[in-house]
Amino acid sequence: xxxxxxxxxxxxxxxxxxxxxxxxxxxxxxxxxxxxxxxxxxxxxxxxxxxxxxxxxxxxxxxxxxxxxxxxxxxxxxxxxxxxxxxxxxxxxxxxxxxxxxxxxxxxxxxxxxxxxxxxxxxxxxxxxxxxxxxxxxxxxxxxxxxxxxxxxxxxxxxxxxxxxxxxxxxxxxxxxxxxxxxxxxxxxxxxxxxxxxxxxxxxxxxxxxxxxxxxxxxxxxxxxxxxxxxxxxxxxxxxxxxxxxxxxxxxxxxxxxxxxxxxxxxxxxxxxxxxxxxxxxxxxxxxxxxxxxxxxxxxxxxxxxxxxxxxxxxx
Numbered sequence: 001x002x003x004x005x006x007x008x009x010x011x012x013x014x015x016x017x018x019x020x021x022x023x024x025x026x027x028x029x030x031x032x033x034x035x036x037x038x039x040x041x042x043x044x045x046x047x048x049x050x051x052x053x054x055x056x057x058x059x060x061x062x063x064x065x066x067x068x069x070x071x072x073x074x075x076x077x078x079x080x081x082x083x084x085x086x087x088x089x090x091x092x093x094x095x096x097x098x099x100x101x102x103x104x105x106x107x108x109x110x111x112x113x114x115x116x117x118x119x120x121x122x123x124x125x126x127x128x129x130x131x132x133x134x135x136x137x138x139x140x141x142x143x144x145x146x147x148x149x150x151x152x153x154x155x156x157x158x159x160x161x162x163x164x165x166x167x168x169x170x171x172x173x174x175x176x177x178x179x180x181x182x183x184x185x186x187x188x189x190x191x192x193x194x195x196x197x198x199x200x201x202x203x204x205x206x207x208x209x210x211x212x213x214x215x216x217x218x219x220x221x222x223x224x225x226x227x228x229x230x231x232x233x234x235x236x237x238x239x240x241x242x243x244x245x246x247x248x249x250x251x252x253x254x255x256x257x258x259x260x261x262x263x264x265x266x267x268x269x270x271x272x273x274x275x276x277x278x279x280x281x282x283x284x285x286x287x288x289x290x291x292x293x294x295x296x297x298x299x300x301x302x303x304x305x306x307x308x309x310x311x312x313x314x315x316x
Contacts, residue, residue, distance in 0.1 A: 011059035013068045018058035024295030055084040061095025062275040080122035088125040092274030097132035115139035130249040149249040154184040166214040212240035222250035226257035
């Protein structure tokens with residue numbers, strides 16, 4: 001299907017996803033040596049020719065994010081210096097996306113800084129999924145293909161035939177996504193109003209919408225520590241809701257989030273493999289693969305066409 005001028009390589013953050021993407025494309029995963037010197041410096045060596053090739057590097061900004069970020073930069077630089085025709089970054093989770101604006105004086109806009117660095121080093125295109133703030137696309141002066149896992153999640157939920165579902169946005173910022181999912185499932189939706197006394201902490205103050213006797217489906221772009229989600233779940237239960245489904249694209253799951261989300265009031269936690277999860281997780285966690293979608297987007301980039309054709313909502 002592809003010419004011999006397409007190469008797929010994996011960073012160390014999510015090799016399983018890279019293997020799945022390569023399989024979907026019918027291409028072997030490229031051979032690259034990734035190692036560390038004694039001082040911690042990163043070494044990269046592509047073990048096959050990539051001259052005049054379209055290189056795709058799969059790297060998600062999971063923990064340890066700074067290590068994976070620098071590794072990606074070194075991989076981009078090595079590909080550029082090896083005369084790759086294009087260097088395309090398949091970055092399912094874009095880290096630092098929650099620092100996309102100044103919320104207080106003397107703060108950085110780290111999401112913009114990452115975009116600048118990736119472009120300066122030599123990336124020619126970025127493909128990512130469900131940015132925390134869609135406006136981050138505008139931080140780049142190179143093409144950004146912003147995909148979404150919403151269709152993947154909604155199709156899975158439809159198969160569950162959930163009784164009396166209500167889509168719940170855990171905050172006002174996710175209201176648009178919750179509305180889209182509610183439309184796809186033909187369900188009502190509710191919004192939680194919360195305040196944040198500190199990073200990774202939240203307090204639910206109000207619920208807009210009726211949840212009593214309903215089965216809530218919480219939709220988020222990412223789950224970090226899980227504390228906010230558990231607060232939302234317990235607040236919904238206090239208001240008479242049934243046990244809850246939790247859905248998110250990116251399972252960061254920092255600290256003891258896996259244990260925290262293994263909650264008696266949560267029926268299922270539905271996430272994607274944008275970030276690699278440990279194998280010893282509870283059966284409560286359902287992982288959907290974004291590999292077919294990323295492979296289809298890769299085909300469109302190489303062969304031409306519109307990325308929007310991959311989604312039910314052509315406005316994405």
